[in-house]
Amino acid sequence: MEFLVKPGSVETLETSALVLTVNEQLQLDSQGQLIDTLCAGALSAHLQAGDIQGKLGQTLLLHNLANLKARRVLLVGIGKDEELSDSNVRKLVSAILSTFKNLSIKDATLAFADLTFKDRNAYSSARLVAECLVDGLYVFDQFKSEKAPIVQLNLITFACHQDQQVAVEKACKHGKAIASGMAFTRDLGNMPPNICHPRYLAEQAQELGKLHKNLSIEVLEEKQLEELGAGALLAVAQGSDQPPRMIIMNYHGGKRAEQPYVLIGKGITFDTGGISLKPGASMDEMKYDMGGAASVLGTFKTLLELQLPINVIGVLTCAENMPSGGATRPGDIVTSMSGQTIEILNTDAEGRLVLCDALTYAERFKPQAVINIATLTGACIVALGSQTSGLMGNNLSLIESLLSAGKQASDVAWQLPLFDDYQELLDSPFADIANIGGPKAGTITAGCFLSRFAKKYPWAHLDIAGTAWISGGKEKGATGRPVPLLIQYLLDRVQ
Known part of the structure; x- marks a missing residue:
């Protein structure tokens, strides 16, 4: 898996899937609100209809929203806590991967710039996400006659604020390397x-x-x-x-x-x-x-x-x-x-x-x-x-x-x-x-x-x-x- 880091607004990003978060109060963050405005309140309409309740790990995949370059939008619930714990981050990433594993998409963008992680800064937050993404795709099937389906997802873009770019780029580099070492350890153990x-x-x-x-x-x-x-x-x-x-x-x-x-x-x-x-x-x-x-x-x-x-x-x-x-x-x-x-x-x-x-x-x-x-x-x-x-x-x-x-x-x-x-x-x-x-x-x-x-x-x-x-x-x-x-x-x- 490769990572890109792009600062600035998300509405102009060309991506197969744009991931936005919603909490149990059915609130979108600033990036989600911007996307909702651009697509004439389509996200709000789904929220008001009860299509997603914002519970941790819930997902709702939307296609072809108006005025967006993103071909899909994935709404993912983050629960009711103002700050995500490490264990909840893992559940969040797992829910995202579970959705994408079944789709033939090669790239996705995470709009997590406003997401708050408990006791973590921009670097350690992004590193944890990057590590979980790579580790979450780990498969050990060397001795199986029928191999697991190949996951197409191989590029993740982190959308971030301008002042976060250097930290997030470093985080992605470190997270990917750590996950690589973990995979080697897992292979040997298994x-x-x-x-x-x-x-x-x-x-x-x-x-x-x-x-x-x-x-x-x-x-x-x-x-x-x-x-x-x-x-x-x-x-x-x-x-x-x-x-x-x-x-x-x-x-x-x-x-x-x-x-x-x-x-x-x-x-x-x-x-x-x-x-x-x-x-x-x-x-x-x-x-x-x-x-x-x-x-x-x-x-x-x-x-x-x-x-x-x-x-x-x-x-x-x-x-x-x-x-x-x-x-x-x-x-x-x-x-x-x-x-x-x-x-x-x-x-x-x-x-x-x-x-x-x-x-x-x-x-x-x-x-x-x-x-x-x-x-x-x-x-x-x-x-x-x-x-x-x-x-x-x-x-x-x-x-x-x-x-x-x-x-x-x-x-x-x-x-x-x-x-x-x-x-x-x-x-x-x-x-x-x-x-x-x-x-x-x-x-x-x-x-x-x-x-x-x-x-x-x-x-x-x-x-x-x-x-x-x-x-x-x-x-x-x-x-x-x-x-x-x-x-x-x-x-x-x-x-």
């Missing part, structure tokens, strides 16, 4: 696990590297991981025929001497739970356990499209967690890259094991900050549901920056405590640390575990177990989160 294994993720990173000179890729295989002492990562992988990979992505966008930001992604391409086998119901969704790694790859895709002036390193720890005669057992003790020993009490708590070696590996980059992203704990879904990612860390400034970025990007997170009192739940009589802390505070004790390997730099942990994918039903699939949050965090570092 890919079946017999195709998307650790080697496949490495190949995807290498393909990105081939296309961009300022992205270098290094893939560490089993022998190299053994030499590094990555005993925790290797322990998770030893039950599978698929060998593990640690993928290092180095984006050089800033000055050579600038310390990088490091994003670490959990890449468990399928998680059976290992010997601590998961229940069979919904186990197919454990292909999404590489959502952290997928989101880092998606973030890099957006970084590369925007060419942000910043240095960023991605570290993806990729493995399959399978049961076999060679698999790790509950009670095994392994030595991590940091030298700390870990008693594995539950082989289904494997994400923290692959991440802890990456956290140690990240020390060599002398990072400004490290953020690890993982579908880590079911307990996070219990605590926060599917709307909000869990957030913990050892640096208040970093935590506040991520919370702010999530709010700006409409990809929210919530801080959970990481008090020292929780650390003792990880005590082991036989090793330095146990890999689980018991039935209580599972998300927090997982964060406590990771914190022991992240003491040499500002660090934050995003638990996206509830937000990386939608479970069950027709809507099942990867969401692309938290690519918007991560990109906003990086944008904030350079703006």
